[in-house]
Amino acid sequence: MSHLPTTPRTQAFRRKTRVSGEIEAIHAVVDQSLVAHLGFVQDGAPFVMPTNAWRVGDGLYFHFAINGRIAEALRQGGEVCATLSILDGLVMARSAMHHSVNYRSVMVFGRAQEIVDDREKHDALMVLVDKVHPGRAAQVRPPDDKELAATAVFRLPIAEATVKSRQGPPQDRADDLGLPVWGGVIPVRQVLGQPEPDQHVPAGLELT
Amino acid sequence: MSHLPTTPRTQAFRRKTRVSGEIEAIHAVVDQSLVAHLGFVQDGAPFVMPTNAWRVGDGLYFHFAINGRIAEALRQGGEVCATLSILDGLVMARSAMHHSVNYRSVMVFGRAQEIVDDREKHDALMVLVDKVHPGRAAQVRPPDDKELAATAVFRLPIAEATVKSRQGPPQDRADDLGLPVWGGVIPVRQVLGQPEPDQHVPAGLELT
Numbered sequence: 001m002s003h004l005p006t007t008p009r010t011q012a013f014r015r016k017t018r019v020s021g022e023i024e025a026i027h028a029v030v031d032q033s034l035v036a037h038l039g040f041v042q043d044g045a046p047f048v049m050p051t052n053a054w055r056v057g058d059g060l061y062f063h064f065a066i067n068g069r070i071a072e073a074l075r076q077g078g079e080v081c082a083t084l085s086i087l088d089g090l091v092m093a094r095s096a097m098h099h100s101v102n103y104r105s106v107m108v109f110g111r112a113q114e115i116v117d118d119r120e121k122h123d124a125l126m127v128l129v130d131k132v133h134p135g136r137a138a139q140v141r142p143p144d145d146k147e148l149a150a151t152a153v154f155r156l157p158i159a160e161a162t163v164k165s166r167q168g169p170p171q172d173r174a175d176d177l178g179l180p181v182w183g184g185v186i187p188v189r190q191v192l193g194q195p196e197p198d199q200h201v202p203a204g205l206e207l208t
Numbered sequence: 209m210s211h212l213p214t215t216p217r218t219q220a221f222r223r224k225t226r227v228s229g230e231i232e233a234i235h236a237v238v239d240q241s242l243v244a245h246l247g248f249v250q251d252g253a254p255f256v257m258p259t260n261a262w263r264v265g266d267g268l269y270f271h272f273a274i275n276g277r278i279a280e281a282l283r284q285g286g287e288v289c290a291t292l293s294i295l296d297g298l299v300m301a302r303s304a305m306h307h308s309v310n311y312r313s314v315m316v317f318g319r320a321q322e323i324v325d326d327r328e329k330h331d332a333l334m335v336l337v338d339k340v341h342p343g344r345a346a347q348v349r350p351p352d353d354k355e356l357a358a359t360a361v362f363r364l365p366i367a368e369a370t371v372k373s374r375q376g377p378p379q380d381r382a383d384d385l386g387l388p389v390w391g392g393v394i395p396v397r398q399v400l401g402q403p404e405p406d407q408h409v410p411a412g413l414e415l416t
Contacts, residue, residue: 009253034298034309037245037291039254045217045286046247046254050293050313078253083245085258087398090242092415095349096337097359101242105258129304139389141303151305169406177408181347182415187401190295197392198377200385207300207390 009109010162018164023058025163029106030055033084034132038062040073040080047073053082054128059155060108061115061124071152074112082108082156087188093170094181100166102185108161112154118145121153135208217317218370226372231266233371237314238263241292242340246270248281248288255281261290262336267363268316269323269332279360282320290316290364298394301378302387308374310393316369320362326353329361343416 004010004021036053039046049070054061060082064071074080089102115121125148126137143151170183177183195207212218212229244261247254257278262269268290272279282288297310323329333356334345351359378391385391403415 009255035293035295035311037247037256037258037293039245039247039256039289041249041252041254044249045317046249046256046289047217048245048247048254048256048289048291048315050245050291050311052309081247081254081256083256083258085243085245087243090340090400092341092344092403093348095351095355096333096345097351097355099337099340099348101260103243103258107256109253125304129307132298132307133300133394136300137304140301140307141384141387141389143303143305147303147305169404172408176349179349180410180413181349182403182405182409182413184403184405184409184415186341186403186415188398189401190396190398192298193395193397195300195390195392195394196377197390200380201390201392202388205388205390207392207394 004159004161007160010107010160018166019162021162026106026158026161027055029084029086029104029163030060030158033086036060036062036082036084038080038082041078042073052128053084054131055158056124056127058158060158061128062112062154062156063125063128064152064154066150066152074154075114077111080110080112080156088167089188090186091170092183092186094172094176094179094183098170098172100170102167104163104165106161106163108156108158110156110160112156115153115155118148121148121151124153125151212367212369215368218315218368226374227370229370234314234366234369235263237292237294237312237371238268238366241294244268244270244290244292246288246290249286250281260336261292262339263366264332264335266366268366269336270320270362270364271333271336272360272362274358274360282362283322285319288318288320288364295396296375297396299378300391300394302380302384302389302391306378306380308378310375312371312373314369314371316364316366318364318368320364323361323363326356329356329359332361333359
């Protein structure tokens with residue numbers, strides 16, 4: 001296992017038992033999350049935007065409208081914080097206060113760089129398509145020059161980052177264990193439903 | 209339907225067809241989301257923390273360790289942005305660029321106020337317990353004075369807020385519709401699994 005160095009920011013919020021800079025664990029959370037919550041500062045105030053995020057190597061990638069306000073904000077070059085979180089379970093304790101949740105979350109700190117090379121941009125976007133649905137990048141019409149020019153792609157290095165996690169049963173106070181209250185975990189997961197074709201799909205064409 | 213007034217911040221990122229300040233829609237997203245991503249600024253840099261969030265009336269509530277770094281940061285009184293998002297579907301277009309996601313998300317801007325009255329704090333925390341599992345607040349041991357004293361509760365008014373949403377099928381370019389590529393939506397939802405009792409649950413006691 002490889003670890004990222006600890007910085008004042010990645011140390012700031014840690015409960016030591018739950019936090020690490022273990023790179024494989026960080027990448028696993030990123031790869032399993034389709035959405036990041038991207039924080040940046042404008043006029044001294046924070047904005048947190050939910051946005052698709054994906055990984056290429058040791059970079060976390062985002063895309064936005066080329067002249068949109070988010071792209072403009074990122075081009076200012078200020079610090080950002082991208083957080084990706086997965087809810088794994090509801091932890092039901094015998095007392096109100098020991099209720100908790102099982103989760104994994106990653107915070108990535110740094111400055112996002114815009115990808116300006118068209119080939120690199122194209123390739124990064126196709127990685128996102130395959131993240132959404134593996135194998136799909138080879139099926140769809142790739143972006144043309146005009147579409148590429150309309151899209152801003154940014155890369156945030158996964159260099160100052162931390163993964164935090166809670167797993168396992170409730171940690172009840174010993175004198176609560178005799179209460180006639182159910183204790184344990186209700187698992188939570190995100191699932192895909194039955195694909196719903198639009199009106200243009202010809203008969204016999206299935207999603208593959 | 210009632211609407212919140214538009215401010216420079218809630219107007220800042222809107223695509224007009226997708227965004228509104230409609231209060232009932234904002235509350236609905238908040239009530240369906242157990243996790244908010246809370247952004248605040250420290251030393252000029254953003255932090256985005258995933259945290260449980262719940263609603264009481266027109267307030268969005270959070271709880272943290274009383275002397276933890278997040279509570280300390282919120283007590284500084286700076287602007288925060290709390291974002292709650294629900295992923296509803298993967299939108300599969302015939303072209304890479306028209307892929308999208310269906311979602312609902314809420315951003316709430318403002319300054320969080322700490323709840324210092326013990327009764328109000330207690331009652332707010334019990335609302336969270338019932339949000340996690342309806343009816344549970346009446347079953348569990350309520351917080352005692354020491355537990356209450358260890359917990360900081362904050363309220364962010366849902367007064368400057370916006371809800372953004374995309375729903376529906378892909379919006380393909382007309383000349384892509386003839387491509388032999390499946391198009392439509394793959395629904396996404398969060399589901400609860402089979403409850404997993406811990407080792408202390410007596411035989412015959414079920415989660416209710």
